[in-house]
Amino acid sequence: MQRMPNAIQLTDLTRDDLVEMYAYPVEASVPYVRVNFVTSIDGAVSVDGRSGGLGTPADHKVFALLRDLADVIVVGAGTARAENYGAAHTDSELRRRLHREGLGGDAQGTPPPIAVVTARAALDPASRLFTDTGARPIVFTTAAAPDDSKKRLIDAGAEVIVAGENQCEAENIRTSLDALGLRRVLCEGGPSLFGEFLTAGAVDDLCLTLSPQLVGGTAGRIAVSPKAAPTPMEPRHLLLADDGTILTRWERAATRG
Template structure:
């Protein structure tokens, strides 16, 4: 993996010139993807992979778009996070299990004051999750399920029995601010959203996204696969590139950070 440049500027007075190339080590990668030192509020980071032509999945899953470089960044982002946030549809489609952190990563997390392994937090307004799924049976840390008052109490009870920490919001739907408040209430402020498009689209529409890490896989897919964010509401959030990385196989990894809020 090589750093192509920190950012691309279209004006001559940007103060940046040339490129910064060279192999990116594990330590350098962790530094590039570190959360801000000062966080007056939760920091919402999203991570997605898509094809060159914008497909977010192949055959309904995103894993087939992954590359070795994408896997390195995926693991780096999980190691840095307090919590991994994901929608119920993605949990079902991707057969999510718990987060895995290797021994060195655990040591780094503990030395930084984090738990050894971050939990998965699933957003499911109807608590539509299988209590026998890998999310509950293949994990070291109990998952968090964020649901709402209208969820079937029998389903909720089954998830509690399976070991989930269930948080119920008011009303019949779950808003973006309620999702963030739920995990912040547990002291989890470094938030990594891994999808899916509906959850990410809601966070964008609610103006809650601070950062997007986007991998472009070197393939064309075609078909009818959707984009990384979908929402009934249009929102425009101005972002700036923090860095661009590339691998020899053509994978391009970008990190976009929102411009300061007015």
């Protein structure tokens, strides 16, 4: 059994250290799916329906870096609505440097697109996702979604991709992202989408932040699916922030090439 790495103080690390610790595999031949979540120490995934109440400066720092490293940010429609998602705004200089070094980013420094998963194409074309200046959003939906709903999203500027007949399937999403050349995948939830990727055996990496607070309430867990899908993971690092935030990274024990 792999032992948990010794804890490292976040303040002892430079940005370049963090880039090295969170870098995706170089030139991955297939999409590498990383999931990022924050929970309270009693396991709550949200406060009053939003994850923002769990955020800390350390979590925000890593959240931003993960976006800088990614080719695409995938999120479920419920999370996009609850968190009022807009376009991603990343560090253009860092993304250009990451691209030069083969670690991620983008040659022009442009931010990664947001890809929203919605079986019924149930998104508001007037929401920030479509009105915020940034990369063109991607919408994964189904053949069964109303054609007029899909057309409204296309007219609002989205690239609409059918990823299943009645539900969006994780493997179809991965295949579509691969065809677009988007292989460094960052999934920001929610729990149902995480569960879909987990059940499909498509989760390669989990970045999990423990926020130093107790929440209680009725908030659910970070992954929800109709059936269990035990997936052995190996710890890669454990970082400690001065305020008690714990940042962990876990990688699938047998990752794809």
